[in-house]
Amino acid sequence: MNELAIITKNLTKRFDRFTAVDKMNLQIPKGSIYGLLGPNGAGKSTAIRMLCGVITPTEGKGDVFGLDVYKESEKIKENIGYMSQKFSLYEDLTVMENLNFYANIYSIPKKIKKERIVDIINMAGLEGKEKSMTKTLSGGWKQRLALGCCLMHKPKLLILDEPTAAVDPVSRRIFWQIIYKLTKEGITVLVTTHYMDEAESCDEVAFLFGGKIIGRGAPKEIIRKKNVKNLEDVFISYVEEQTGEKVEASFNKIKFIQSDEAGE
Numbered sequence: 001m002n003e004l005a006i007i008t009k010n011l012t013k014r015f016d017r018f019t020a021v022d023k024m025n026l027q028i029p030k031g032s033i034y035g036l037l038g039p040n041g042a043g044k045s046t047a048i049r050m051l052c053g054v055i056t057p058t059e060g061k062g063d064v065f066g067l068d069v070y071k072e073s074e075k076i077k078e079n080i081g082y083m084s085q086k087f088s089l090y091e092d093l094t095v096m097e098n099l100n101f102y103a104n105i106y107s108i109p110k111k112i113k114k115e116r117i118v119d120i121i122n123m124a125g126l127e128g129k130e131k132s133m134t135k136t137l138s139g140g141w142k143q144r145l146a147l148g149c150c151l152m153h154k155p156k157l158l159i160l161d162e163p164t165a166a167v168d169p170v171s172r173r174i175f176w177q178i179i180y181k182l183t184k185e186g187i188t189v190l191v192t193t194h195y196m197d198e199a200e201s202c203d204e205v206a207f208l209f210g211g212k213i214i215g216r217g218a219p220k221e222i223i224r225k226k227n228v229k230n231l232e233d234v235f236i237s238y239v240e241e242q243t244g245e246k247v248e249a250s251f252n253k254i255k256f257i258q259s260d261e262a263g264e
Contacts, residue, residue: 003029003030004027004028004029004030005028005029005030005031005032005064005065005156005157005188006026006027006028006034006051006062006063006064006065006157006188006190007026007027007028007061007062007063008024008025008026008051008060008061008062008063009025009060009061009062010023010024010025010059010060010061011023011024011025011026011047011050011057011059011060011061011062011069012024012057012058012059012060013043013046013047013050013055013057013058014058019211020043020046020211021043021046021047021050021057021208021211022043022210022211022212023060023212024043024047024060024208024211024212024213025213026206026213028188028190028204029188029203030156030186030188031183031184031186031187031188032183032188032189032203032204033179033180033183033189033191033201033202033203034188034189034190034191034202034203034204034205034206035191035192035193035198035199035202035204035205035206036048036190036191036192036205036206036208037192037193037199037205037206037207037208037231037235038192038207038208038209039209039239042208042209042210042211043208043210043211043212044161044192044208045161045192046211047208048082048159048161048190048192050062050069051064051069051076051159051190052076052077052080052082052159053069053072053073053074053076053077054073056069056070056073057069057070064076064079064080064157065079065156065157067079078153079155079156079157080155080156080157080158080159081150081151081153081155081157081158081159082150082159082161083143083146083147083150083158083159083160083161083163084161084162084163085161085162085163085165088146089134089142089145089146089149090134091133091134091135092133092134092135093133093134094130094131094132094133094134095121095126095129095130095131095132095134095137095145096117096130096131098134098145098149099117099120099121099145099148099149099152100113100117102149102152103116103117103152106152106153108152108153116152120148120149120151120152121148123148123151123178123181124141124144124145124147124148124178125144125174126141126144126145126148129141138168138171139167139168139171140167140168140170140171140172140174140175141171143163143164143167143171143175144171144174144175144178147163147175147178151182155187156186156187156188157187157188157189157190158179158182158187158188158189158190159189159190159191160179160189160190160191160192160193161191161192162192162193162194163175163191163193164176164193164195164198165194172195172198176198176201179191180201196230196231196232196235199219199231200219200220200230200231201219202219203218204216204217204218204219205217205218205219205222205231207234207235207238209238209239209242210242214238214241214242215234215238219231222234
């Protein structure tokens, strides 16, 4: 059995009377790509914030590489690289200045900083762009730079919160090729995404709805069990089961657009 990077048991987070995450149980193997899927407001970001040690759970248990999310949150942060859908670097700095800034933030020793920055530039395909102002980069280049900064301190766990939102298909493909290579080096990846083709590339996925995990497993196995074509169909099926309603557009309710209302 693979060693586990993340273990949670009934991990819960409440905000007053609202339960954002309800008794979440996860077992994420080291070196795997694990996807957290669900509609907006399902609890994905709250779950990630608990695992990062940013917010304290209301109840339940959780550890990340053997570190307790309640008592050892600062140590957990040292082992995590976090990247969100919102670009988080300094746009008025150059590529090199951003990399140097994060190297200093993570207290990377001078004797290895230069070599590590060169490695990140090569990995991200940023050769020749070192002096470019970050704000002039395309969305795909910016995300690769942000990923490189996340890797500066050699994290054991990389958390990606919708990292390729608003990024073009070519850049998404390159970004995920980098992710695959990172897992081969032993880095564990926890990702949230609304792109089901990306989700199908995960080793395992868990579907969240209303703060609860309503399904989990290897993508191909879930697709087979649901007897559908792809993971998007699985996603829609779960939502319909939970809401008791068909997922369909309500165009017919827009009466003023229909031909008889328009006098045609």
